[in-house]
Amino acid sequence: MGYEKITVPADGDRITVNADLSLNVPNHPIVPYIEGDGIGTDITPVMKNVVDAAVRKAYSSKRSVTWMEVYCGEKATRVYGPNTWLPAETLEAMREFPVSIKGPLTTPVGEGFRSLNVSLRQELDLYACVRPVRYFKGVPSPVSHPELTDMVIFRENSEDIYAGIEWQADSPEAKKLITFLRDEMGVRNIRFPEGCGIGVKPVSKEGTQRLVRKAIQFAIDNDKPSVTLVHKGNIMKYTEGAFKTWGYELAAQRYGATPLDGGPWHVMTNPQTGREIVIKDVIADAFLQQILMRPDDYSVIATLNLNGDYISDALAAEVGGIGIAPGANMGGSVANFEATHGTAPKYAGQDKVNPGSLILSAEMMLRHLGWFEAADLVIRGMEGAIASKTVTYDFERLMPDATLLKCSEFGDAVIANME
Numbered sequence: 040m041g042y043e044k045i046t047v048p049a050d051g052d053r054i055t056v057n058a059d060l061s062l063n064v065p066n067h068p069i070v071p072y073i074e075g076d077g078i079g080t081d082i083t084p085v086m087k088n089v090v091d092a093a094v095r096k097a098y099s100s101k102r103s104v105t106w107m108e109v110y111c112g113e114k115a116t117r118v119y120g121p122n123t124w125l126p127a128e129t130l131e132a133m134r135e136f137p138v139s140i141k142g143p144l145t146t147p148v149g150e151g152f153r154s155l156n157v158s159l160r161q162e163l164d165l166y167a168c169v170r171p172v173r174y175f176k177g178v179p180s181p182v183s184h185p186e187l188t189d190m191v192i193f194r195e196n197s198e199d200i201y202a203g204i205e206w207q208a209d210s211p212e213a214k215k216l217i218t219f220l221r222d223e224m225g226v227r228n229i230r231f232p233e234g235c236g237i238g239v240k241p242v243s244k245e246g247t248q249r250l251v252r253k254a255i256q257f258a259i260d261n262d263k264p265s266v267t268l269v270h271k272g273n274i275m276k277y278t279e280g281a282f283k284t285w286g287y288e289l290a291a292q293r294y295g296a297t298p299l300d301g302g303p304w305h306v307m308t309n310p311q312t313g314r315e316i317v318i319k320d321v322i323a324d325a326f327l328q329q330i331l332m333r334p335d336d337y338s339v340i341a342t343l344n345l346n347g348d349y350i351s352d353a354l355a356a357e358v359g360g361i362g363i364a365p366g367a368n369m370g371g372s373v374a375n376f377e378a379t380h381g382t383a384p385k386y387a388g389q390d391k392v393n394p395g396s397l398i399l400s401a402e403m404m405l406r407h408l409g410w411f412e413a414a415d416l417v418i419r420g421m422e423g424a425i426a427s428k429t430v431t432y433d434f435e436r437l438m439p440d441a442t443l444l445k446c447s448e449f450g451d452a453v454i455a456n457m458e
């Protein structure tokens with residue numbers, strides 16, 4: 040289709056998706072990118088440089104990424120006009136060119152428009168937020184054995200209170216819903232019905248099971264020992280509790296998992312390796328202390344949207360912080376890669392922050408394209424830069440004898456260490 044403000048590069052080709060959701064990746068794929076707000080302007084160009092260097096080194100001129108800028112957030116309002124934060128053609132381009140990457144986008148707190156990040160995930164039905172958490176040797180960490188943390192979070196991305204079904208205190212809608220709940224549903228435990236904001240938390244069987252299926256499939260494909268369902272089902276019985284029940288049900292019905300020692304934990308056989316995969320569950324608060332005390336008990340994590348948000352940053356802290364925490368938002372045929380962190384506005388435009396999170400998100404993207412040699416070079420570059428103690432401020436302040444680098448210089452160091 041024709042785009043108004045997006046320029047489709049003439050020298051690249053479109054990635055296409057087969058019926059079984061595998062990709063046909065041309066040698067010069069067009070990859071849309073959103074620069075991002077705040078530190079997006081610092082980290083996105085560095086990420087692109089690192090990807091270009093890795094691809095060039097791995098494949099010389101045979102392959103390259105053909106970048107195509109698409110707009111969202113503050114930059115969209117400059118390109119399209121003051122009130123256009125998420126142009127329809129950005130969504131269209133991210134569907135037509137189904138592998139993309141984005142910098143962080145600002146969300147106002149307590150007022151203003153809803154999260155653009157969440158809107159992108161919902162509009163494109165990117166229902167699984169996949170966030171691997173692994174340790175790079177030499178990274179400063181607040182725990183004594185950070186190398187024991189090796190998990191991949193599958194965060195449900197389309198439901199839960201992120202659906203944005205909520206009304207402000209004293210609005211006609213809040214009053215109407217509270218009256219309905221009290222008068223027609225017999226609800227007696229809204230402690231202060233006056234001056235009360237109210238939200239709704241939808242969690243469905245279909246939404247849960249498509250997420251848990253992705254997590255179990257990942258455990259199968261990557262020979263992982265367990266999948267843990269993290270929930271707060273003791274309190275939110277019919278949403279978080281149901282997530283647990285539906286998760287076990289899927290494991291039993293689709294993968295033949297059977298109760299372990301009478302349940303509720305289950306065990307199944309990995310059809311690819313013959314090894315056991317334990318399907319277990321844990322209540323979210325207990326999980327947050329156990330990841331500090333016994334992180335090696337956990338491998339693949341499947342959880343709801345809000346839990347996944349909290350867990351992502353908490354786990355990232357164990358292995359160096361959100362400056363190096365990558366992620367991917369995956370749907371049926373569309374994938375969008377993005378850092379775990381936000382726009383860190385106080386550092387915007389200073390060429391200061393760690394671009395590692397977006398670089399590692401790009402590394403996930405290269406793997407998704409099947410460009411494993413380039414992805415491996417990115418990892419080796421990151422490992423080498425960190426091992427040489429040439430790092431950005433977030434690591435330097437915790438690493439004795441480290442050399443402080445700017446954001447762009449860290450990108451250069453990653454490239455220099457690609458061997």
Ligand SMILES: NC(=O)C1=CN([C@@H]2O[C@H](COP(=O)(O)OP(=O)(O)OC[C@H]3O[C@@H](n4cnc5c(N)ncnc54)[C@H](OP(=O)(O)O)[C@@H]3O)[C@@H](O)[C@H]2O)C=CC1
Nearest residue numbers: 143144145146147156361362379380381382383392393433
């Ligand atoms: N997916 C997305 O686009 C996301 C967007 N957001 C949005 O971002 C905005 C700011 O959110 P905020 O809560 O401040 O969270 P941020 O993740 O933006 O920043 C919190 C802190 O994390 C550290 N940090 C973040 N990124 C980096 C980096 N690249 N390198 C080194 N350190 C980093 C900094 O810590 P220190 O101060 O210790 O140096 C920073 O002050 C909000 O509008 C929020 O909604 C938030 C999360 C995700």
Ligand SMILES: O=C(O)CCC(=O)C(=O)O
Nearest residue numbers: 145146154156157348379
């Ligand atoms: O959308 C936002 O502003 C925050 C999102 C977030 O924290 C996350 O995706 O981890």
Ligand SMILES: [Mg+2]
Nearest residue numbers: 348351352379
């Ligand atoms: Mg978050």
